[in-house]
Amino acid sequence: MKTEEERKEALLGVLRKRQIYNCVECGKCSSVCPIGQINESFYPRIIMRKALHENPDLMDDGLLWSCLNCGRCDEICDLDVHFYELIQDLRAECRNWGGYAIYPPHNGGPHAWMKMMASSGINQNRFDWINSDLKIQTTGDVLYFVGCLPYYDNFFEKLKPDTLSIATSTIKILNKLGIEPAIMKNERCCGHDLLWGGDVEEYQKLAQINMEEIKKTKAKKVITSCAECYHTLKTEYPKIVGNLEVEVVHISEFLSENLANIKLKKLDKNVSFQDPCRLGRLSGIYDEPRNIIKAIDGVELHEMQGNRASGVCCGTSGWLSCGTYSKQIQTARLKEAKATGADLLITSCPKCQIHFKCALSDRKMEEDSIIEIQDLTTLVSRCLT
Amino acid sequence: MSEKIHSILESENVILQLPDSVPGQFNLRRIEKSPCQMACPIDTPVKAYLGLIAAGEFEKAVEVVKRDNPFPGICGRVCIHPCENECERNYVDQPVAICYLKRFLADYEFKNGRVKVGKIDRKKKKQIAIVGSGPTGLTAANDLARSGYGVTVFEASAEPGGMLMHGISPFILPKNIVRFEIEGIKEWGVEIRTNVKIGVDISLETLQKNHHAILFAIGAHKALKPNIPGANKYKGIIDFLDFLKKVNRGEQVKINESIAVIGGDRASVDLARSAKRMGFQNVTIIYARSRTEMPVPEPHIQAAEEEGVKIYFQTCPVKIVGENGTVIGIECLKTESVLGPYRGKRPLPLQNSNFMIKADKVTSTINREPDLSSFQEKDHFRFSVLNSFSVDPYSLSTNIKGIFAAGDCATGPKTTIEAIASGRKAAKSIASYLKRASLKKPDGERQPLEYEVEIQQTVHEEQVKMPRLSRYERNTLKEVDLGFSAQEAMEEAKRCLKCGPCMECDICNPDCSKRLVILYPQGETTGSLLRVQYDSFPRNGQLMNGQLIWERKQSHPIEVKSLMATMNSEICRGCGDCVEVCLYSAPKLINRGSGVYISKIDEDLCRGCGVCPSVCPSSAITINYFSxxxxxxxxxxxxxxxxxxxxxxxxxxxxxxxxxxxxxxxxxxxxxxxxxxxxxxxxxxxxxxxxxxxxxxxxxxxxxxxxxxxxxxxxxxxxxxxxxxxxxxxxxxxxxxxxxxxxxxxxxxxxxxxxxxxx
The missing domain is CATH 3.40.50 (Rossmann fold)
Known part of the structure; x- marks a missing residue:
């Protein structure tokens, strides 16, 4: 336990770093916050007020862990106050004196394996899912960064999220484009969840190890199929390791550039698209996945009311909080997707897929929100000739 | 269920034990009890078995009851249930029907076969003779036999049971129940020898020679005549015990037109109702106090009135009137309640309010005393002024070494539950005597305290009605109260307010030798140790082992919870995973409106196993003390x-x-x-x-x-x-x-x- 002064000092450090004094408490952030719409005790504006009053209680506030870091507030703020980044720093400070998410979902299991990866001496068995149809190599110009997909399929066995199909589809697509991607046997978790969970030290270890591993493959381009990996590698890694010397692209970016080189067969489907926060608002990639969907003959894209920058988060982020509010966000989002007339919801983040599938596995789910979920890569690989 | 208890730490230092090295986890010796348990002369853990009934765990509930009481079926029918008088539910609506619920358990055992509770301790060589097989004698025999002693019970009449067999009418206490429960005691190895009268068939010397200790529990079987003029003058004044004996044996009773019963206890009402069944036309009860003061449960008074018994409240008899040598009636005075000089009310006769109650027969249930005629001067027993054994009030030993006396013959006429309590006390001191331990009251023995219970707003819910025979079927000796069904019993048991923090139900750990969560202090059977929330204590961050004496000066409020799952409804997603895995259907999905579901855990059903928190995707569930x-x-x-x-x-x-x-x-x-x-x-x-x-x-x-x-x-x-x-x-x-x-x-x-x- 630190003294009151030390806590205040730490808080002030964060506040100065994030320039929150721009805030005029207009409350626009609260008006769009997806959690604030349901949970009456969580409003970004209230947290901002506590911050402006330099109230050290903020550090112990359990609500700190409710934020989804979805960036809706950032999008609407005219005054350049980055609320979700403030939350990130406050969580890191909170961790410094032993605080933690009060109710980490899944009993904190995902964080456990992520932290286990932060040691350098491990030798993973990540290739179980690779079959002879997939052409891969250990070094090469193009690297495919798989992410935690092999772990999700094991840990959420009961839920059957089938996230590994994202990896196999991605490799199939790349093979079709004539690329044999390199994949790393000892790739680590990108550290996204630890970073947003305030475990900065462990995150930095993961980032260092990953960069070393990437260097070993002599890759010039890193392709990710996960929106969170993409954002973390592209935007967060340079903050600690400096210039990456590799280009990071999301599979949707890469594919939309190469659409001319790939032939897709017809598929009659009405689909809708869920913008992952890390790909959309945090990285500004809106058009590429839509271009790909539109390129498939017969597939009709029905936009939900909240799309692109006003898209709603899938309800949970970083395995830090999940509860009745998350569930309500998910249900509303699924209902919205179904109401467009679509029978398939496309996303390009495995986490969105897991969270929506979890909501769909509930016993009391109503008929008007039951819709199939698929990743963009899976959809494309279905249409490969 | 959780409350802060300061009072535990108020009086003395409390021993806190740190079990199985769980850091910051303390066991606290519980010295507080719920009001019902405090009221019970034999310290029955009432709340425990009510909780088990509510959960549908009938067999375990029978175990809990039989741990302290070999006669649940008898107590469930005839007990004056002081527990119900103390029940906190009295302040809300009506007390919980504790007595009927105990009877339900006994009926359950009677129907589904005997439940064996515990086992006999190491066999010991010493032999004990118990004279009299009433509730006192048999309770003592039961306790001593279970402790491993050889026990022989001597009964003067043809069948064991004493007052239970002969003094209570069969429509209140059916005799097959008594026989069933006596059989249960025999199964512990108790030998019962009937038709043996001490001093006649076997001399006291022989008994002393062959046994290491003797307990007299001969009861008080001599009814006394009313102490008013005319009581010894006329024919027609009958012995009420004789009358009840005849009823119980099915013998013919001489029928007259009318009978008057003087007295207002259960025996009076019992006798009056029997007389009505035997064929008396006019049956009256004369009682000096008011209806509310009568030590008989209201349903029994009502039943008697329904059956046609006339009860004169606030009436005291002054003279028995006769003609030609036989009784024709009783002269009575009206009384009024006045506050007595010390405490409580007492009846004061009103001048000039004389009136006559006609009766051919008169009987009084007011007093009875032990029949000590078979004891001679050479036995050197000291008797008290009440014509009963003079005993040491703590150890119940008589003036002769190795001879004890308990029950009505030592305390004067008392109720069944008090007789059982006395038998238990005697068994305890006989065991100490045989172990050559001191029979003196130990100094500084801590008396249990009662929970200070605050009643929160509770929903008004009447007692479940006991099904009874209709008025018109009550001309035989068939039992009147029919007993609760399982459904009714569970419903009634759920009315319990669960005073105090712990349910004491022990379902989390049924085997006494392996207690983790609720522990018994040494030498006690009903006190428990509770786990105490650790964050209320100052910690030094180290694993601690052994004991820690907690000083009063440092007293912090202690949070005590029962070991079970608690749901955070703010976090619950309502996915239903917990509902699926729980085998006790403790969690239930509740619709909060607009399609939002949350799960709620039923405290009575949860056993704290922890399977639900291990599957909960949002970590909304935690187990108290196993977070x-x-x-x-x-x-x-x-x-x-x-x-x-x-x-x-x-x-x-x-x-x-x-x-x-x-x-x-x-x-x-x-x-x-x-x-x-x-x-x-x-x-x-x-x-x-x-x-x-x-x-x-x-x-x-x-x-x-x-x-x-x-x-x-x-x-x-x-x-x-x-x-x-x-x-x-x-x-x-x-x-x-x-x-x-x-x-x-x-x-x-x-x-x-x-x-x-x-x-």
Whole structure:
């Protein structure tokens, strides 16, 4: 336990770093916050007020862990106050004196394996899912960064999220484009969840190890199929390791550039698209996945009311909080997707897929929100000739 | 269910024990009891069996009742139930029908076969003679036989049971119930010899020669005539015990037109109702006080009135009037209640309010005394002024060494439950006497306190009505009260307000020798130790073992909760996973409106096994005293030195005593192995463990039968660590039966060896 002064000092450090004094408490952030719409005790504006009053209680506030870091507030703020980044720093400070998410979902299991990866001496068995149809190599110009997909399929066995199909589809697509991607046997978790969970030290270890591993493959381009990996590698890694010397692209970016080189067969489907926060608002990639969907003959894209920058988060982020509010966000989002007339919801983040599938596995789910979920890569690989 | 209790720490230092090295976890000796238990002369844990009935665990409830009372069926029918008078529910609507619920349990046992409770202690050579087989004698015989002594009961009449057999009418207490419960006592090895009168068939000397201790529990079977003019003058004044004896034996009673019963206790009402059934036309009861003061439950008064018994309240008899040598009536005075000089009300006769009650027969149930005619002067017994044995009030020993007296013959006429209590007390001091322990009252014995209960707003809910024979069917000796059905009993038991923090139900740990959560203080059978929330105590951050004397000066409020799952409704997603895994249907999905569901846990049904928190995706459920953070702390602390963690189920843990020498192994005790989720196992590895071993029970031996989930948790964790590059052999889950100490030894050793080899 630190003294009151030390806590205040730490808080002030964060506040100065994030320039929150721009805030005029207009409350626009609260008006769009997806959690604030349901949970009456969580409003970004209230947290901002506590911050402006330099109230050290903020550090112990359990609500700190409710934020989804979805960036809706950032999008609407005219005054350049980055609320979700403030939350990130406050969580890191909170961790410094032993605080933690009060109710980490899944009993904190995902964080456990992520932290286990932060040691350098491990030798993973990540290739179980690779079959002879997939052409891969250990070094090469193009690297495919798989992410935690092999772990999700094991840990959420009961839920059957089938996230590994994202990896196999991605490799199939790349093979079709004539690329044999390199994949790393000892790739680590990108550290996204630890970073947003305030475990900065462990995150930095993961980032260092990953960069070393990437260097070993002599890759010039890193392709990710996960929106969170993409954002973390592209935007967060340079903050600690400096210039990456590799280009990071999301599979949707890469594919939309190469659409001319790939032939897709017809598929009659009405689909809708869920913008992952890390790909959309945090990285500004809106058009590429839509271009790909539109390129498939017969597939009709029905936009939900909240799309692109006003898209709603899938309800949970970083395995830090999940509860009745998350569930309500998910249900509303699924209902919205179904109401467009679509029978398939496309996303390009495995986490969105897991969270929506979890909501769909509930016993009391109503008929008007039951819709199939698929990743963009899976959809494309279905249409490969 | 949880409340802050300061008063525990108020009077003296309290001993806190730190069980099984759970850091910051304390056991606290409970000196408080619920009001019903305080009121009970034999200290029955009422709340415990009510809770079990509410949960539908009838057999376990019978066990709880029979731990303290060999006569649940009898008490459930005739007890004056002081517990109900003290019941906190009185301040809301009506008390919980504790007595009827006990009777329900006895009926359950009667129908479904005897429930055996506990076992006989080590056999001892000493022999004890008990004279009299009433409730006192048989309770003492039961207790002493269970402690391992040889017990012989001598009964003067043809059938054992004393007042239970002869003094209570069969429509209130059917004799097959009495026989059934006496059979139960015989099963402990008690020998009952009937038709033997001490002083006539066997002399006291012979008895003393052949036995190491003697208990007189001969009751008070001599009814006294009313102490008013005319009582000895006329014919027609009858002995009420004789009358009841005849009724009970099915003998013919001489019928007259009318009978007047003087007195207002249960025996009076009982006698009047019997007389009505025997064929008396006019039956009256004369009682000097008011209806509310009558020590008879209101349903019995009502039943008597329904059956045509006329009760004169506030009436006192002054003279028995006769003609030609036989009784024709009683002259009475009206009375009024006035406050007595000391406390309470007393009846004051009103001048000039004389009136006559006509009666051919008169009987009084007011007084009876022991029949001491068979004792002679050479026996040197000292008797009291009440014509009963003069005994030491604490030890119940008479003036002759080795001879004790209990029950009505020592205390004067009392109720059944007091007779049972007296028998228990006598058994205790006889055991001390035979062990040559002191019979004096120990100094500084702490008296239990009553919970200070605050009643919160409670829903008004009337007692469940006892089904009875209709008025028109009551001309035979068939039992009037028909008893609750299982449904009714559960409904009634749910009315209990559960005063105090702990349910004392013991379902979390039914075997006395393996208590983890609720412990009994030494030498007591009903006091329990509770677990105390650790954050109310100052901590020094170290693992502490042994005892800690808590000083009053440092008293902090202590939060006491029962060991069960609690749901955070803010976090619950309402997915229904907990509903699916719980075998006791404790969690239920509740619609909060607009399609939002949350799960709610029924406190009465939850057993705290911990399978629901281990499957909850949003970590909304936690187990009191077995929270995830506590488990984290336990494994983290132990992993500083030891590298293998074994999560061992509560019921197997006892067997691990001889394997604690393995230096690299730390054993963490959990209630059920299903409490450990796959994430918990992964976290243990993340903290630096080299291996995790889980030990649970076979499906048939499992106390919670959460078999499938446990296997899945270990399977998932295995797959994850395999992906990360660790050997799957580092996780193992084994099942065994808690009576296989060799097997557990073998499993643990082979697992530790395997982990050593893998390094």
């Amino acid at each position: 995830d953070s506590q488990l984290d702390y336990l494994s983290r602390e132990s992993l500083v030195e030891k590298k293998i963690v074994a999560f061992i189920c509560n019921w197997s843990y006892e067997m691990t005593r001889d394997i604690e020498q393995i230096s690299n192994l730390n054993m963490i005790r959990v209630l059920c192995s299903a409490r450990i989720s796959s994430a918990q196992i992964l976290k243990t590895f993340e903290q630096g463990a080299k291996g995790v071993l889980g030990i649970g029970c076979y499906e048939k031996a499992c106390h919670y039968s959460a078999i499938q989930e446990t296997t899945e948790h270990y399977h998932v964790a295995k797959k994850v660590i395999q992906t990360i590059g660790l050997e799957p052999q580092r996780i193992r889950f084994e099942r065994l039966s808690p009576d296989q100490p060799h097997k557990i030894n073998k499993i643990v050793r082979s697992f530790c060896k395997k982990i050593e080899d893998l390094k």
